[in-house]
Amino acid sequence: MHINRIFPVLLLSGAVFTANGEVIKSPDGKVAVDFGVKDGRPVYSMTFDGKTVIKPSTLGLELAGDTDLMDGFCLKDTEVSEFDETWQPVWGETRDIRNHYNELLAHLEQPSTGRFMDIRFRVYDDGAGFRYEFPQQNNLTYFVIKEEHSQFAMDGDHTAWWIAGDYDTQEYDYTESKLSEIRGKMADAISSNASQTQFSPTGVQTSLQMKTDNGLYINLHEAALVDYSCMHLNLDDKNKVFESWLTPDAQGNKGHLQAPTHSPWRTVMVSDDARDMLSSNLILNLNDPCAYEDTSWIKPVKYVGVWWEMIGGGKQWSYTYDLPSVKLETLDYSKTKPHGQHPANNENVKKYIDFAAEHGFDQVLVEGWNIGWEDWFGKSKDYVFDFQTPYPDFDIDMLNDYARSKGVKLMMHHETSGSIRNYERHMEAAYNLMNKYGYNSVKSGYVGNMIPRGEHHYGQWLNNHYLYAVKEAAKHKIMVNAHEAVRPTGLCRTYPNLIGNESARGTEYESFAGNKPSHTTVLPFTRLQGGPMDYTPGIFEMDMKKVNPDSQGHVNSTLARQLALYVTMYSPLQMAADVPEVYNRFMDAFQFIKDVPVDWDDSRYLEAEPGQYIVAARKAKGGDDWYVGCTSAENGHESDLVLDFLDPGKKYEATIYADAPDAHYLTNPQAYKISKKKVNAKTRLKLKAAPGGGFAISIKPLD
């Protein structure tokens, strides 16, 4: 149920006219946005507690083959209003989310063209968002964006945690540097990927987390990216001005728009406390309410899967080595020789089902179940998968029956190989097949270059597709977890069956080349701002050589930290990614993964500093248990926690999964110590995370 309170007011106390234009303040008065039109150009600036967040910055759009929407504007009129509601997400970090902002709607006119454009600001206590709006009008109906020029002028050489701007991948390790150092560190920041297209030596991606010398945390991102191209930020590193840089289409244009319409929100989150960056709901709040009437079929998922064996273990998605070229329409797999390295087989999948059932997991993902993996990658192959035909050794009927008999579901896998037309052509049949066999969630993938050729992962064409896939899935009551899709921008509020995304460098890279130990202390500040990530934690065997003699990989984390990630990396979809054989060796630690929920009534960020550490505490949905997680970087972390979030009248038992004193992510990652302790709301806990380590705590009431 939504509670709406809308107060349109003529002039709020927080809205005053200045020399520049109009000032709109956040409900608590700390955040102030100044907007006006100067020399025909829209200009805004922003402060937090009197400190500069955004210096005067211009806004506008360059059009292709048309008069730009950059200058020649006059401010016709403004509307100011306040909005305050509390809504409940279908799933989330907290049961209730308050959406409280003051709004300024500025009506601009470009007299030379007779065109109208609005800019709408919403100012929250923890930041602001703005977007361009193009009302229905006669002189602006269809138009093509050459570039959006939204500036974000920084007031200093801030420290930033950034990844390279790229039209096709976000799977980079974060670099921490001054803004002035981005150019010099760019080459080192770029690692290879299946599909990648950088555009500028100072181009970075959102969400971009920064910290100023005077103690402000500033985050730039976008919200509600719908039928528009994804925004990057290009830095003028002389002047420290970021400017929007959209993803182009195959013809180099950056968006085909039809009025009435609007851009996504451009967001600036700000606080003097890093923890506010993590607890902010600004991105979700700027998205539309849930589009579905019935959401009873959307359920958080904890799962295991046939996956790490291939990622880290050298096993194959494919079935045979016989075929230099696979034509699905004519191929008969029964005539090929299986290579015997295909774990998506009946026996192995049953083993996972048994394991999931025994330990209370909801689902079992199976990758490599369907035909076509022999030449799926890098061929720009159009008809690459049919998403319907299992390999000969995967009995889809039997395995779903078997899973059902054990109270477990199989999780579907749709790798598209970037062949979008092919996926859309088969989508309805693929979803129907899922309905037939009882699958209710799909992990989809977009590895490699796109078809239509020349389109990019983050362009308007693909963004339209990703949402199409989610909306079509909803018609089948199917939840979607899309990998290699565009970074999330809070659309899970509107479409809560978008239950996960990858859109960043996940645990899989640990098996390839390792992630920086600081990686999981940055992701919640950046990638997770837009929505949950299927990070696939829970790797207990860090030395990949022990899994696969050919591997050079090392998981840069202690085992205790792997547990903590289920708390610090919020997601309603969580995998226990390692293989049953490994978990069976560490059943005491595995207990935390079995216990930890994937949906919450409350969340608190206890300690946080980007690139250093994050400590989060969360209360189980509909329960009294609390779970605490800490992830730390190279230097480790000493926590000093007061458990004042606990019910003051209750007594609890805490089970603490901590790094052993000699633990170290590189040399001794599996050294952990489990202890129990009676705790209450007054308990003070001092805990130490090893380098690349962490801790996890489950806190259960004693009746």
Place this chain on the structure above:
Amino acid sequence: MHINRIFPVLLLSGAVFTANGEVIKSPDGKVAVDFGVKDGRPVYSMTFDGKTVIKPSTLGLELAGDTDLMDGFCLKDTEVSEFDETWQPVWGETRDIRNHYNELLAHLEQPSTGRFMDIRFRVYDDGAGFRYEFPQQNNLTYFVIKEEHSQFAMDGDHTAWWIAGDYDTQEYDYTESKLSEIRGKMADAISSNASQTQFSPTGVQTSLQMKTDNGLYINLHEAALVDYSCMHLNLDDKNKVFESWLTPDAQGNKGHLQAPTHSPWRTVMVSDDARDMLSSNLILNLNDPCAYEDTSWIKPVKYVGVWWEMIGGGKQWSYTYDLPSVKLETLDYSKTKPHGQHPANNENVKKYIDFAAEHGFDQVLVEGWNIGWEDWFGKSKDYVFDFQTPYPDFDIDMLNDYARSKGVKLMMHHETSGSIRNYERHMEAAYNLMNKYGYNSVKSGYVGNMIPRGEHHYGQWLNNHYLYAVKEAAKHKIMVNAHEAVRPTGLCRTYPNLIGNESARGTEYESFAGNKPSHTTVLPFTRLQGGPMDYTPGIFEMDMKKVNPDSQGHVNSTLARQLALYVTMYSPLQMAADVPEVYNRFMDAFQFIKDVPVDWDDSRYLEAEPGQYIVAARKAKGGDDWYVGCTSAENGHESDLVLDFLDPGKKYEATIYADAPDAHYLTNPQAYKISKKKVNAKTRLKLKAAPGGGFAISIKPLD
């Protein structure tokens, strides 16, 4: 039922080795193809009755980012065989079609790359076809064509009937000129179109009809264009050598191929009798047999429709002028003001249904029945139509019921506006809607520039789509008549629910700017080689000003010739395109359109010269009636016919619809004379077609 007789032979009498390579001859020995590898390049030449058709011409493909398949070849092996079968088309010009050829399969190797390529020739009595084949192999799996370089070297400055090469339209009037004159006449040959992209001052389209000074008729085209880009011909006018020029994709590449695969057939038809060009089945024979087991649902169609009112009459597809921009997802048409110029309304459609029922037509096409026409064109609009929602004044349920009660069907209309993803996304629902209401045929359209943007009408992406639409339609037992799609290449043999195409300048242009009077004497030599055309003849009111005061158009044909087109322009789908009010004024002439069948047991071309005249006689499918049609160009035509195709033992009555002596396409087009005459197999008929005129004859046995 197919009768197959295959004779693989070691060496046919007609296959001998020459200095150049190997010679393969047609079954009657008249056509000879000489193929070999010379200096590492595949070379072929061709003769008819000893006269040169193709001078030595090289073959090969240029690849993108890869070693070309142009030279460095050696001829490993050849296979020679004969094939002779007679098959029955689902619909066609004749009941039986003989497919009789000698084949040469040349196995080439490119030792430097370890790659293999085959070239297969099939030599018929009326020409030859060849194609490139890429067998399954390790060193050539996925490859990208930069250009195909198949040469067709002409032995002289032939006369050609050509239209400008263009990636997006074929809707040009034909120009008759010497090859050497193409460059000089190109500018005049290009008229404006909704989407057009020329590529060369000497680029022309296939099928290209030529005539040599020594009396040979030569036609260049392609057969079985499947998942490949459409071929144009670029002329080296100094040396009179045509070379293939494929349609590029958005990135400028000309084809993404996966071995095992092959190119379409490149066809060279030849004869010293123009009539053989028209009766040839070479293109159909080079296509695969019917892909469908059940074809009982595929039926030829004669139809009228709500169409010429908009094309020629100034009426609208749209419903309102209120909307500068239409968003289907939010629009409520009931809140708009209808402009009252929308003939796809209940009352008018019922009038057409009544007319169709009274005069024995199968179907009534209704264009403009569905929402979205207010801004459908030229906007590069993605979600332009949903193909499912009728305008408020079109009661789809009532009208289909009404039609059914009268023994008539409505014909569906799907204009895509070139927005291909949108069409494919709605296709299944759109076909389901057709099934629900009882539509069994759809006229589809591809007007304007394509989405995905940068793709062309005749590129591989679109060719793949057109066939996808046909195959998906077959699953719903729906017949397809696609306008603005790629020119047909005989695929209707394999997919006989592809019952029509436009793919040339149709009658609609008469209302815009007029077609040359010679137009219909050229089309059967060119456009119709690949399959039937929905030419929409039957216009009785030639002065478009009388239909629409704003029109400057004039139909460059006499009324009698309009009747003849139902015979000379073979198609299993024929429209009587004019409006009922006009037909009611000429009911005696209209009787021929009512009588003429749309499917045939036999066809004879009695007289023919491209650009001058065509006289065809056809025998009704399953009947004893014959129908004769004559179309002529500016000079008119005097026919001298012997009706020796009639059953010698039978007596007939002929009804002759002839131009009046003073008829003229410009000044007196509606002057016709209907006479009756007893005839038999020995009757000699001398008939005169006026300038731009013709005649039509129905011949029925007297019992």
